[in-house]
Amino acid sequence: MKITGARVIVTCPDRNFVTLKIETDQGLTGIGDATLNGRELAVASYLTDHVIPCLIGRDAHRIEDIWQYLYRGAYWRRGPVTMSAIAAVDTALWDIKAKAAGLPLYQLLGGRSRDGVMIYGHANGGDIAETVDEVQRYIEMGYKAIRAQSGVPGLASTYGVSKDKMFYEPADGALPTENIWSTEKYLDHAPKLFDALRSRFGFEHHLLHDVHHRLTPIEAGRLGKSLEPYRLFWMEDPTPAENQEAFRLIRQHTVTPIAVGEVFNTIWDAKDLIQNQLIDYIRATVVHAGGISHLRRIADLAALYQVRTGCHGATDLSPVCMGAALHFDISVPNFGVQEYMRHTEATDAVFPHAYSFDAGYMLPGDVPGHGVEIDEALAAKYPYQPSYLPVNRLEDGTLWNW
Numbered sequence: 001m002k003i004t005g006a007r008v009i010v011t012c013p014d015r016n017f018v019t020l021k022i023e024t025d026q027g028l029t030g031i032g033d034a035t036l037n038g039r040e041l042a043v044a045s046y047l048t049d050h051v052i053p054c055l056i057g058r059d060a061h062r063i064e065d066i067w068q069y070l071y072r073g074a075y076w077r078r079g080p081v082t083m084s085a086i087a088a089v090d091t092a093l094w095d096i097k098a099k100a101a102g103l104p105l106y107q108l109l110g111g112r113s114r115d116g117v118m119i120y121g122h123a124n125g126g127d128i129a130e131t132v133d134e135v136q137r138y139i140e141m142g143y144k145a146i147r148a149q150s151g152v153p154g155l156a157s158t159y160g161v162s163k164d165k166m167f168y169e170p171a172d173g174a175l176p177t178e179n180i181w182s183t184e185k186y187l188d189h190a191p192k193l194f195d196a197l198r199s200r201f202g203f204e205h206h207l208l209h210d211v212h213h214r215l216t217p218i219e220a221g222r223l224g225k226s227l228e229p230y231r232l233f234w235m236e237d238p239t240p241a242e243n244q245e246a247f248r249l250i251r252q253h254t255v256t257p258i259a260v261g262e263v264f265n266t267i268w269d270a271k272d273l274i275q276n277q278l279i280d281y282i283r284a285t286v287v288h289a290g291g292i293s294h295l296r297r298i299a300d301l302a303a304l305y306q307v308r309t310g311c312h313g314a315t316d317l318s319p320v321c322m323g324a325a326l327h328f329d330i331s332v333p334n335f336g337v338q339e340y341m342r343h344t345e346a347t348d349a350v351f352p353h354a355y356s357f358d359a360g361y362m363l364p365g366d367v368p369g370h371g372v373e374i375d376e377a378l379a380a381k382y383p384y385q386p387s388y389l390p391v392n393r394l395e396d397g398t399l400w401n402w
């Protein structure tokens, strides 16, 4: 089966998405997500100008060979732009292969390992009271696992607190907005949030929290220790993970489980964290970590050390990524949880899909392929809109991690 064409579709139904569509000489097409929030056009150009010319005429069934060709052939390896582009090709080719076999993608990945994919949603509020009410709402919607983020007294804004409660889009400006961050105010506040949540709801539901790279290792150790009475499912991105060694310091101080990896794009970013059991969940996902093929390699390494998957699934990852991730999630043996931030109706209309939500779990659907398509005519109605993620500054003006 030959690749006869490929094109990049950039669309912005409420937010920007980049999609690669591959066509073959047997009439089958496949799509892959290539969205990189705030740097979308870099990936679109990488695909259009440097990858697609190399794809035409290749055998669409040779997924692994094409992956190696794009990874080794670029000479300049790794990084979010390169690996998101490779991920889009990989995902589209798995979509084609499954369609050619007439099977849902998970059947080519070893079949089901579970009946459904447990997901977690994002409850957030401007203060503790509002966040408690939002957690209540997610419990009523049937969620078994809920991430809780709240505003911090004394800070005008902070990561994870959105205006619209069902969708969270942090990219909010034609140039980056600047937020002010105070670690002391946050460390004083976070335990109070989870004390209120456990006092109200007990321990029946999994509670998660995203620190979003904003602490130093010892501060992360302090936070993890302060959250131990509340038995979190995980504390996410407690400190930037370029220095994987830093997590040893956190581990010395707390048994609060740690999840890292949504910004990782290859197995090399996670190798030491996994092999030294410095984390409990790996957050790498289909769109940013080289696609289905590479994510399986990361998951297999993680399984050796009893590290489980917890794929990133924010609104800025398109329904194409969500669909592919659910096929991965329902089959991977060391599954942990899948993040699911809902997309808007306009986005869902552009990306019709077979996956579904049912009482805190999601199902990938059983149509051939990964079950997600793109309505190109509708996509064309939503032109790209430049949009940046915010930056953080400390109260003294120092540029910090957002």
Ligand SMILES: O=C(O)[C@@H](O)[C@@H](O)[C@H](O)[C@H](O)CO
Pocket: 037, 170, 210, 212, 262, 312, 313, 314, 315, 316, 339, 389
């Ligand atoms: O865990 C998460 O979902 C967050 O870290 C994301 O919302 C992240 O901030 C965005 O994906 C960035 O575009």
Ligand SMILES: [Mg+2]
Pocket: 210, 212, 236, 237, 262
């Ligand atoms: Mg996160």
